[in-house]
Each structure stands twice: as C-alpha cells, then as structure tokens.
Amino acid sequence: MTDFLLPIETLRRRRGVKWHRYGPDVLPAWIADMDFAVAEPVRRAMARLVEEGDYGYAAREGGDGLDRAFADRMRDRFGWELDAGRVVPVADLVQAITASVVAFTEPGDGVAVQTPIYPPFLAAIDGTGRRRVVDPLVDDGRRLAIDPRGLEAAVDAGTRLLLLCNPHNPSGRAFEREELEAVARVAVERDLVVVADEVHCDLVYPGSRHVVLATLGPEVAARTVTINSATKSFNVPGLRCGVMHFGSDALLERFRAALPGRLLGTVGVTGVDATVAAWREAQPWLDAVMEVLTANRDRVAAWAAALAPAIRHHAPDATYLAWLDCGGVAVDGARPRDFFLERARVALHSGAEFGPGGETCVRLNFATSPAILEELLGRMEGAIRGSVYPARR
Amino acid sequence: MTDFLLPIETLRRRRGVKWHRYGPDVLPAWIADMDFAVAEPVRRAMARLVEEGDYGYAAREGGDGLDRAFADRMRDRFGWELDAGRVVPVADLVQAITASVVAFTEPGDGVAVQTPIYPPFLAAIDGTGRRRVVDPLVDDGRRLAIDPRGLEAAVDAGTRLLLLCNPHNPSGRAFEREELEAVARVAVERDLVVVADEVHCDLVYPGSRHVVLATLGPEVAARTVTINSATKSFNVPGLRCGVMHFGSDALLERFRAALPGRLLGTVGVTGVDATVAAWREAQPWLDAVMEVLTANRDRVAAWAAALAPAIRHHAPDATYLAWLDCGGVAVDGARPRDFFLERARVALHSGAEFGPGGETCVRLNFATSPAILEELLGRMEGAIRGSVYPARR
Numbered sequence: 001m002t003d004f005l006l007p008i009e010t011l012r013r014r015r016g017v018k019w020h021r022y023g024p025d026v027l028p029a030w031i032a033d034m035d036f037a038v039a040e041p042v043r044r045a046m047a048r049l050v051e052e053g054d055y056g057y058a059a060r061e062g063g064d065g066l067d068r069a070f071a072d073r074m075r076d077r078f079g080w081e082l083d084a085g086r087v088v089p090v091a092d093l094v095q096a097i098t099a100s101v102v103a104f105t106e107p108g109d110g111v112a113v114q115t116p117i118y119p120p121f122l123a124a125i126d127g128t129g130r131r132r133v134v135d136p137l138v139d140d141g142r143r144l145a146i147d148p149r150g151l152e153a154a155v156d157a158g159t160r161l162l163l164l165c166n167p168h169n170p171s172g173r174a175f176e177r178e179e180l181e182a183v184a185r186v187a188v189e190r191d192l193v194v195v196a197d198e199v200h201c202d203l204v205y206p207g208s209r210h211v212v213l214a215t216l217g218p219e220v221a222a223r224t225v226t227i228n229s230a231t232k233s234f235n236v237p238g239l240r241c242g243v244m245h246f247g248s249d250a251l252l253e254r255f256r257a258a259l260p261g262r263l264l265g266t267v268g269v270t271g272v273d274a275t276v277a278a279w280r281e282a283q284p285w286l287d288a289v290m291e292v293l294t295a296n297r298d299r300v301a302a303w304a305a306a307l308a309p310a311i312r313h314h315a316p317d318a319t320y321l322a323w324l325d326c327g328g329v330a331v332d333g334a335r336p337r338d339f340f341l342e343r344a345r346v347a348l349h350s351g352a353e354f355g356p357g358g359e360t361c362v363r364l365n366f367a368t369s370p371a372i373l374e375e376l377l378g379r380m381e382g383a384i385r386g387s388v389y390p391a392r393r
Numbered sequence: 394m395t396d397f398l399l400p401i402e403t404l405r406r407r408r409g410v411k412w413h414r415y416g417p418d419v420l421p422a423w424i425a426d427m428d429f430a431v432a433e434p435v436r437r438a439m440a441r442l443v444e445e446g447d448y449g450y451a452a453r454e455g456g457d458g459l460d461r462a463f464a465d466r467m468r469d470r471f472g473w474e475l476d477a478g479r480v481v482p483v484a485d486l487v488q489a490i491t492a493s494v495v496a497f498t499e500p501g502d503g504v505a506v507q508t509p510i511y512p513p514f515l516a517a518i519d520g521t522g523r524r525r526v527v528d529p530l531v532d533d534g535r536r537l538a539i540d541p542r543g544l545e546a547a548v549d550a551g552t553r554l555l556l557l558c559n560p561h562n563p564s565g566r567a568f569e570r571e572e573l574e575a576v577a578r579v580a581v582e583r584d585l586v587v588v589a590d591e592v593h594c595d596l597v598y599p600g601s602r603h604v605v606l607a608t609l610g611p612e613v614a615a616r617t618v619t620i621n622s623a624t625k626s627f628n629v630p631g632l633r634c635g636v637m638h639f640g641s642d643a644l645l646e647r648f649r650a651a652l653p654g655r656l657l658g659t660v661g662v663t664g665v666d667a668t669v670a671a672w673r674e675a676q677p678w679l680d681a682v683m684e685v686l687t688a689n690r691d692r693v694a695a696w697a698a699a700l701a702p703a704i705r706h707h708a709p710d711a712t713y714l715a716w717l718d719c720g721g722v723a724v725d726g727a728r729p730r731d732f733f734l735e736r737a738r739v740a741l742h743s744g745a746e747f748g749p750g751g752e753t754c755v756r757l758n759f760a761t762s763p764a765i766l767e768e769l770l771g772r773m774e775g776a777i778r779g780s781v782y783p784a785r786r
Binding site for chain 2: 015021031037043050053055056059090102128235238239240257262267269271
C-alpha cells in the first residue's frame with residue numbers, strides 16, 4: 001500500500017511552490033508538505049464537489065461538519081473530550097497564532113516560546129510588537145528537551161502568553177507528559193494563556209505518543225487555545241483550513257472581544273470537505289504513510305549517525321522533519337543551508353530562521369519516496385565529504 | 394445557451410445553505426448566490442485540481458495569478474489601469490471591509506455609508522465600536538440616488554472612512570459618473586479613505602455601466618481601497634477568494650502597519666484557480682447568464698408594476714437583487730419578510746436588516762430559472778392579493 005508515492009517526473013510537473021522555487025537540478029526538502037498523493041477519501045470529496053458543481057454559500061462552514069469531525073477525532077485518538085461549540089475555523093495555523101497573540105497580549109508584553117521554533121512563531125511575536133521570551137530547548141544527549149527550570153526562569157512578570165508547539169517543529173519532539181506538566185504548571189502559576197499548536201499530532205512514530213495539553217487538567221485546559229488542522233497530516237495545506245479550540249467560554253469571549261467578527265475571514269467548502277473526509281475516513285492512508293515515514297526517519301538517523309560528528313541529529317518522535325546540526329561541517333563561512341543548496345543542489349530550510357540554537361542547523365523534510373530521499377542524502381553526503389571535513393582531516 | 398439553468402430537483406439536492414435553511418415547501422430567494430451551474434472553465438479548473446491531486450503549498454497564492462488576472466480584467470473591461478503589486482488577496486468581501494474599518498479608523502470614528510445597505514457593512518461599523526454616519530439614498534421617483542448635499546451634510550469632522558457599495562446592494566444601482574464624482578469630491582475635501590466594494594461590477598444591465606471609482610482621478614484613487622471578487626459574478630462564493638487593491642503605496646502601508654501579516658489568513662488554491670479561470674475564460678458564460686438575468690429583472694419589474702402601489706420597485710441597473718418596498722401591503726403587523734415566508738412560503742432577505750429606509754422592504758434574489766421565478770412571484774402575488782390589500786379594498 002504505497003501507491004501514494006509519486007515519481008520525480010510527476011512531482012516536477014506539479015504546480016506547487018516546493019518543486020518550483022529552485023531550479024530543475026535541485027531536490028527540494030524545505031517547505032513542509034509531502035511528496036505523496038492525497039488519500040482516496042479526500043480525492044473523492046474533491047471530486048464530489050466537481051460533480052455537483054455547487055460552490056454557493058455553504059451550510060457547512062465551521063458548524064455542521066468541521067467542529068464535530070474534530071471533536072470526534074480528538075476523543076477517539078487522544079481521549080480528549082472537547083467542546084465543539086468552542087471550535088473556530090481558521091485558514092491556517094499561522095493566522096491562528098497571530099490572532100492569538102493579538103487577542104491575548106498587548107504590545108510590549110512577553111510571549112514565551114521554546115526555541116528553535118518554526119519561524120512564523122517568532123514573526124507573530126516580532127511583527128506585532130510583542131517581546132520574545134525565549135526558553136531554549138536543552139540537548140540532553142538523547143533529544144532536545146524542555147527544561148522546567150529554564151522555563152520558570154525565562155517567564156518574567158510581563159509575560160502573558162506561551163506558544164507551545166507540540167509535536168515540536170523543527171525538533172520533532174513529541175513532548176512527554178512530564179515536560180508538558182511542567183509547562184502547564186508554569187502557565188497556571190504565572191497566569192499565562194497557552195496556545196498549543198498540535199498540528200503534527202497525527203505524525204507520531206511508534207514508541208512515542210501525543211499528549212493533548214488540554215487533557216492535563218481543568219486549570220490548564222481553561223487557559224489553552226488548541227490549534228489543529230488536517231492539512232499537515234493529510235497533505236492538503238493548499239486548501240487552507242484549520243481549527244482553534246478555546247478551552248473555556250471566558251477564553252473564547254476574550255478572543256471575540258479583541259477581534260471583530262469576520263476579520264479573520266471564513267473557510268472555503270473545499271477545505272472543510274477535504275478536512276472532514278480526511279479526519280473521518282483517511283486514517284488507513286495515514287497509517288500506510290506513517291510506515292514510509294518511519295523508514296525514512298530511520299534512514300536519515302542512520303545516515304546522520306554515519307556522518308557524526310560532522311552532523312549531529314536526534315531522530316524525531318514525530319513530524320517528517322529532521323533537524324540536523326551541521327556545526328561539524330566546514331561550510332566555508334556559508335550558512336549550512338546555502339552550502340547544501342550550492343554544493344549538493346538540495347534545498348533545505350535554514351536553521352538560522354528558527355531563532356537561538358538554530359544557526360548551525362538545517363531542517364530537512366523527509367516526506368518523499370525512499371528513492372528520492374536516498375538521492376538527496378547521497379548528494380548531501382558528497383558535499384560534506386567533499387568539503388574540508390574536520391572529522392576526516 | 395442556457396444549459397446553466399438547474400431544475401428544482403437538482404437545486405434541492407445541493408448542500409448549500411440557500412436551499413436548506415428553510416423547509417422543502419419554501420422557495421428560497423434570500424442569500425445572494427445563483428441557482429446556476431458554474432462556467433465550464435471554472436469546472437475545468439476544479440477538475441484539474443482533482444486530477445493532479447496536488448493540494449500542497451501553492452506557488453499561486455495571490456502573486457502569480459490572481460493579481461495579474463484581476464489587473465488585466467479591470468483594464469480590459471473598465472479601462473482601469475491598476476497596480477498589481479498593490480493587490481492583497483482576502484477570503485471575502487466582509488473580511489475586507491472589516492479589515493479596512495479596523496485599519497483606517499479608531500473606535501468612535503465616523504464611517505459613512507449609503508443606506509439601505511448590505512447588513513455586514515453596518516455590522517463592520519457597529520461591531521468595531523465605530524460610529525455610523527448614515528447617508529440615505531433618496532428616491533427621486535426613478536431610482537434610489539446619492540444626494541451630494543445629503544452626503545456633505547452627513548459627513549462630520551469625526552468621519553474618517555466612507556464605505557461605498559457600487560453597484561449597490563440592495564438597490565441595484567450602478568451609480569452614474571456624476572454621483573460618483575460627488576462622492577469623490579467629498580472624500581477628497583474631507584480627507585476620507587474610501588472603501589469601494591465593486592463586487593457586482595460584472596452584473597450590469599444594458600443601458601447602465603460600471604464606473605470604477607479609482608478611475609475618477611489620482612486624488613480619489615490614492616485614497617481608495619477597491620474590493621472585488623469573482624465569487625459573485627461567477628457563482629463561487631463557497632470557494633472564498635477576493636482581492637483588495639490599494640490606490641497608493643501609502644494606503645497599503647497604513648493597512649499593513651495596522652494589521653499584522655498573516656492575521657487575515659491566506660487564500661486557498663481552489664479559490665485562486667477558480668477565480669483566475671473565471672476572470673480569464675468565463676465571460677461567454679456570464680454573457681449568457683446576463684441574458685437570463687435581464688429577462689428576470691424585467692419580469693420582476695413588470696410584476697411589481699402590476700402590484701403597485703402595494704409594491705414599489707425600481708428595476709435595478711445591476712445585480713440580481715430586487716429591492717421591493719412592500720409598504721403598501723397589509724402585512725398584519727408582521728415584517729414583510731415574515732409575511733412572505735408565512736403566507737407565500739418564499740424566503741426573502743428582510744429589509745429591516747439593511748438599516749434606515751429598509752423597514753418596509755424585502756430583497757429578492759432573482760438569479761434562478763424563469764420557471765422557478767414565475768412560481769415564486771405567483772406565490773407572493775397570491776399572498777398579497779389574499780391579504781387585506783389596501784389598493785383593492
């Protein structure tokens with residue numbers, strides 16, 4: 001069941017940004033979508049819209065589809081009983097984070113975030129005149145981990161909001177219950193609103209599990225905005241559809257009072273229909289995808305281990321993202337991302353954009369066919385070995 | 394060429410809100426989408442997406458498609474040379490209006506608007522704590538018209554923004570150049586930003602024409618945000634895609650400074666692809682649709698004339714909306730909309746929601762097949778004649 005794998009000729013014919021930002025000799029592993037065909041239920045939902053030819057005002061914006069499908073899925077997979085009446089549809093995760101920062105803080109307020117972090121988190125803080133409260137993840141030799149004492153020390157009196165990314169982009173960590181409990185404790189003690197981006201919750205590898213922050217207790221739940229979407233797991237980011245769930249009526253009311261109705265726009269029928277189909281019917285596809293991703297994850301880890309200490313890497317618990325510290329590669333003064341683009345013709349996301357701790361790193365998207373991944377890793381290895389490779393000098 | 398007309402059985406099977414808000418014995422003529430199949434180029438654009446199965450991050454969000462298609466269409470049809478670099482994609486018109494009110498005014502500021510008006514205009518003012526500056530359209534016996542002296546008198550020192558709807562919803566007016574020049578003069582003299590909703594620009598009947606406000610001169614252009622969309626003319630509102638065009642860099646910079654990047658979300662590939670296909674390739678479909686709409690408009694006008702003075706009506710210059718003043722119908726203390734829903738089983742939009750001047754009115758959407766329109770008008774006529782009809786007493 002790997003009929004979702006697409007050959008490189010098909011990928012290069014696609015119209016998306018991943019395969020077209022760079023030249024045809026470049027293998028792209030930067031932006032985070034998958035080189036896989038969508039699940040049959042998603043295809044069917046889109047085909048149904050074409051057959052019906054009905055793109056009028058929907059009866060299914062938010063209300064009677066998306067919110068229940070989300071609630072059912074969260075209950076069945078993560079034991080989270082949420083209130084479907086407090087689900088607000090949004091176009092995308094970044095909109096949801098930006099809106100939360102605007103709604104729950106004032107200019108100058110501190111917003112805590114675990115770095116390195118997906119760059120739009122930092123942009124949502126910087127771009128709204130809020131203040132970064134940086135809580136770096138700590139490499140304990142096994143993984144990048146939340147350090148509860150570090151978080152407590154970082155959160156000052158002017159901090160109002162904590163942006164949690166779990167599973168974490170770019171580290172791939174699915175934080176353990178103990179780490180999340182520490183976050184929840186700080187949030188409650190310091191009276192923070194928490195925005196929990198959990199869009200990678202379905203992409204967790206065997207041996208790890210996703211813990212929904214809002215399940216840790218009523219106190220943290222009431223102050224938590226959970227953001228989720230099918231676009232990441234089911235590979236439909238171009239359809240623009242996600243959800244925010246507010247953990248209490250009070251939190252939702254604060255949000256609504258701060259942001260006028262309709263300012264955020266409304267989601268389209270294609271996004272809603274694809275999302276509902278994905279969440280309700282496409283799990284077998286995702287199970288098959290996860291088998292490929294698991295093998296790819298292991299392959300990247302083995303490849304990185306063979307290149308240590310030029311490359312340092314902890315295999316991710318979740319996500320199809322490999323965070324590679326290239327601090328041991330002699331990149332001739334270039335950023336690692338530029339080095340690999342130039343020498344390997346592989347396009348990666350530059351770690352420098354992910355804030356403190358990311359300067360020597362790149363983020364590699366391994367959601368592609370094993371053959372393409374092999375070619376891409378081979379090119380990167382060649383560039384590393386062809387450079388003034390400290391470990392081989 | 395009327396293969397876009399859909400029989401009632403097909404319409405009742407659709408999943409949209411128009412045909413499902415009320416019971417199966419009700420004929421809906423309320424929300425403003427059309428009971429017509431979409432144009433073949435739009436169908437093809439959607440089918441292409443299904444065939445490609447590619448819903449990854451697009452290269453075509455805003456940039457390389459929507460903005461140029463909009464610019465080319467405005468140039469070719471209305472002689473408007475706009476700057477494609479100042480086009481910002483949005484989900485919908487209401488989002489664009491709300492965002493403009495937030496960006497260009499402060500709470501308490503006055504926002505001028507011609508009433509009666511599409512209710513979300515009023516909601517954007519009321520819901521953001523701004524102040525309605527009401528400039529009623531004046532019935533000159535032929536039509537509802539802008540009264541320049543009325544507008545000058547209404548705009549006070551605290552007024553910062555003028556929301557223009559042209560062609561106008563619900564009156565169906567395509568304002569004449571002289572009326573628009575009066576608006577432009579007031580805007581320049583009083584230093585107002587103008588938000589011109591021109592989404593009905595393609596739905597103008599023979600004998601009238603659409604004048605783009607921003608073509609009236611550089612002074613008014615520089616202070617005008619023009620809002621447009623293919624969703625109304627080409628019947629794809631469920632796909633959520635529109636554009637804002639800013640008449641000067643300064644205006645765009647003010648907007649961007651007021652609203653953080655990504656707060657408004659991003660548009661999806663289906664909306665972009667459908668819009669580009671509609672604007673570039675679907676004009677023959679729209680020409681054929683306009684023939685049906687013209688006949689329907691004339692039929693409604695003749696029907697209303699035969700029912701005068703119970704019904705007062707001016708045939709619209711544009712839009713598929715008939716604004717019917719039912720002040721002469723004895724509705725037994727009910728609102729006209731409730732009267733027709735109850736007695737005729739026809740669902741209309743209540744004029745009371747359109748602000749001052751709308752209390753005795755209903756808005757009727759006549760974008761349906763002539764057979765359905767006939768049935769609907771017959772039902773309404775029956776209700777009127779069956780009531781205590783003053784003109785017949």
